[in-house]
Amino acid sequence: MSGPIIEAQDLRFTYTNAEGVTPIVLDGVSLDIEEGSFVAVLGHNGSGKSTLAKHLNAILLPTGGKVYVAGMDTADQQKLLSIRSTVGMVFQNPDNQIVANVVEEDVAFAPENLGVPSEEIRRRVDEALAMVGMSQYATHAPHLLSGGQKQRVAIAGVIAMRPRCVVLDEPTAMLDPIGRKEVLGTIARLNREYGTTVVLITHHMDEAAQADRLVVMSKGHVIADGPPRTVFQDVEGLKAVGLTVPETTQLLWQLRQAGCDVPLDALSDEECAQVLSDFLTA
Amino acid sequence: MALKDITLGQYFPGNTPIHRLDPRTKILLTLYYIVALFTAEFLLTYALMFLALASGIAISKVGAKTILRGMKPVVLIVVITALLNLFYTPGTPILSFWIFTLTVEGIWAAFFMTVRILMLITGTFLLTYTTSPILLTDGIESLLGPLKKVRVPVHELAMMMSIALRFIPTLIEETDKIMSAQKARGADFETGNLFQKARALVPLLVPLFISAFRRADELAVAMECRCYHGGEGRTRMRQLKYTRADWAVIVLGLLGCIAITVMGHFGL
Structure with missing residues (x-):
């Protein structure tokens, strides 16, 4: 891990909606994202997490404060293409991100836009499809694929740009459990095997628990930031902003409420079982 | 109503010489074909055009059945056009009743108009049946490329x-x-x-x-x-390339188109 790839400094964002009201969506968010890390951003609807995501590759520009991507100011129009090819973005609905009617043509879209030579595009497309495990579908029509497969094609379409960081804005929200598992597996591999920085925006606790670092947002503020097992220990704090905790933490927390002396930092099912068995045998 | 059955510009994947031609070649060829079809005048030229079309269909392995099925939606238009030509072409009358007059010229006109429309549709179908939509758009973009100079987007x-x-x-x-x-x-x-x-x-x-x-x-x-x-x-991942076969087809097609036009001019 070497230095932050994304730096947000006192980021503020407001806009005027149709009724003339000016809600403050982001209110002084400061956040450094280290290269190679896996960060989950957790928050309720309206917490500002998607707005934050859109600031990370200059889809939205801050109304106050600054965002730097690999040292480039996102407000700098000259650097727009380098910013967007450094930080790739995957959205909720795979149907609305796929441009072409053949899988490999779609994956080629971003490198084509960047003016990469043909043979190099071919290489990148094959590589990106292999990374998401979709090589055998290269010549298929996207509308015949399952939701999870489509979302993996969308991820391939982004990694074909060779971004150093990928931001995923609730990529599993429209998928069935199988599709969710496929996509989460792909994201984890992207981070561990290829060293890509991953920022996962989500409202699923168990997805957030997989990250190295967890940022919790509420009402435009960052209210907690740290390793998931530390953040989830503040059960009351999370409940106060309308979030739940993973089932394992919930169980241990309720036991503590009932007067049992169990630690709260067991996240996986195995860890939790171990903690319980230790407690019962002690 | 089964909406899923609706197909637009349906493509039949295959690997015949016609499928392998560059999409630009096929678009140009279709244009020659349409021009020739409208300059063709009489039996001989139509027979030649039909021969060209039939061999195209045979090589593409699309199958006569598929072609005929594609005709269904246009039957009504063809029938109406034929009837109008049949009764409203001035010339030597054969038969006359109420406001309708059947003429010799009318029969010929109706016959040729029907043949012309059917051959026109079959020819364009052959293009969309053998060229994937993405190649077709690539081909159109490349062929219209020169228009970028006059600010056509x-x-x-x-x-x-x-x-x-x-x-x-x-x-x-x-x-x-x-x-x-x-x-x-x-x-x-x-x-x-x-x-x-x-x-x-x-x-x-x-x-x-x-x-x-x-x-x-x-x-x-x-x-x-x-x-x-x-x-x-x-840049593009897949670049269109004219092969030797493409050039041969383009030149032959153009010569054929000119020949038909000349023959049509002499009333053949």
């Missing part, structure tokens, strides 16, 4: 075409979904006269339009995230 038009093709299945699926949802709430799409049926479509079209706009908005953001900034400096 060729790249943008081709992009719009390929996105439209990409979203046809998605929107059809969505239409099916909205229809089921509205039927579940008691909407009736099947009964009533033409006006009632048209009015019944309103609760279908309004949500469809709203969702299409929302999709367009999301797609635009996703395209920007993938560094789309118009056609400038854009």
